[in-house]
Amino acid sequence: MKNIEIEGKKISFEVKSKDVRYVYLKLKPDFSLQVTVPRNRDVDINKILEKKRPWLEKKVREISQKIKIFDKNTVLYRGERFEIKTYYVKNPEKRIRLYKKVAFVYEDSDKKKEEILMEFLERETMKYVKERVEEFKNELNVTYSSISTKNMKKWGYCTKDGKISFNWRLICLPERIADYIIFHELLHLRHFNHSKQFRSEMEKYFVDSREIKKTLKRYYS
Ligand SMILES: [Zn+2]
Structure with missing residues (x-):
């Protein structure tokens, strides 16, 4: 493994030859870099990394902001x-x-x-969600058929027949963001899409919708 420094971070990289046509770079969340190069072709790794430096800098900044x-x-x-x-x-x-x-x-x-930990977080998520749903459903004047927590990539989803599910890690998020997710799913009971109307109603209750969405993207597990 060799190293380069990007944005003050030491990035270790590994070069692999594969049957590919182009050079591929992949920066992982642990700041290790994988470089895939075409087999049977002479490539100057240092030159490539120099050329890709702006992209790498952007990626390092992105990963550093992740929570x-x-x-x-x-x-x-x-x-x-x-x-x-x-x-x-x-x-x-x-x-x-x-x-x-x-x-x-x-x-x-x-x-x-x-x-x-998982059982605890799941239980706490369920408790929190139930509390908030009671409040929001009156506000929105909607009814649901069931609430559950699941192990999934998404934070939440809602089916047409009113079944709402949430990621069991929801309680890990700051309250404002968790509320945003819960409200978003409940609002789907009124609009089953992300139409203009949906978004404008969302923004009526969460004026900082855009900010919240951006912050939410930083969280990962
Ligand atoms: Zn949605």
Whole structure:
């Protein structure tokens, strides 16, 4: 592995020859760069990287702005980051406790950290969603048939017959953003599309819609 420096970040890169026609660059979230070059062709890697520098700089800036929802050591809850501290306890009374920016997780032979965190976040998401839906549905004068949480890439979706689902990580987001997602799905019970009317109604309740959407894109898990 070789390194280059982009925007003050050390980027390690690997070059692979494949049956491709052009040179491809892929910068991963961990700032490692994969360079794919055509087989049987002489390519000057340094020259390519120099030429691609503006693109790489843009990508590095993008990745630096990303907010990871949780990793091995931390988890976001309502937009705030908690350090995860795991303890092994026999028959723990409680599985998890949040205190002063620390998430204490009590594992035993039955349940491991990941599962405990997932169950906790899912439960909290459901609780929060139900609360907000009650409020928003009166505001919007709509009815739904069911609410659920799911493991999915999207933050939420709604079916024509009124089934609303949310990503179980929703509670990790700041409240304003979570509310935006919940409201968005409920508004689909009125407009089953993203028409102009939908958007203008959305903006009536969330004047900062554009800002929220932009911020939301930064979160990933
Ligand atoms: Zn939508």
